[in-house]
Amino acid sequence: MTLVRFLRASGEVDREVEAAAGANLLALGQANGQRLEGACEGAMACSTCHVLVAAEDFGRLPAASEEEEDLLDLAAHATRWSRLSCQVAVPDGAAFTVTVPPSAYNFDR
Template sequence: MRVTFIHADGKGRTEAEAVPGDILLDVAQAHLMPLEGTCEGQMACSTCHVIVAREDFDRLPPASEEEEDMLDLAAGARRTSRLSCQVVLTEALDGLTVHIPGESRNMQGAR
């Protein structure tokens, strides 16, 4: 399956291959996207915040109340924001497009 990351500058894009069951944050980090994921998926931070393309947002399962609370703290959060550590990829999400927030540009997510 395919995931497209739109770079924080809005100009670049990275096409990534994933398999069902992968966590979106792991796929992003494997492709050197600047998402930190400081809490390692425990929903104790918002450093893995992404903005899901409007046309793809309704394909995702709803965010939990805990995720919504963390998104309230995310810089630049929008209606279609999600924590990438909480998005488990499925075949139904093939072709998902997510935008890396401009606030992520200065993070050191590359391994």
């Protein structure tokens, strides 16, 4: 199990969740109250599930595909640590930290 830490854009911890390695980050976030829209339902046709992976955890993930990189070019607040949560499988190991940028809030929950 991996402790997944979701941070608010302010850097404050919003929620910490235990997840099995390989769990889909978008589904995990949505099931745990994170404001990740995922308008395309994981079909990689939008960037409404954009997250910022902590720099120390970014290298634990496989490289993004060219299609994912193209969509991240359209995401507000994108950085070199950006990923689409629909394309991220929770890595095995210790804690894994992501920040939900303020631009991800296309709707209210």
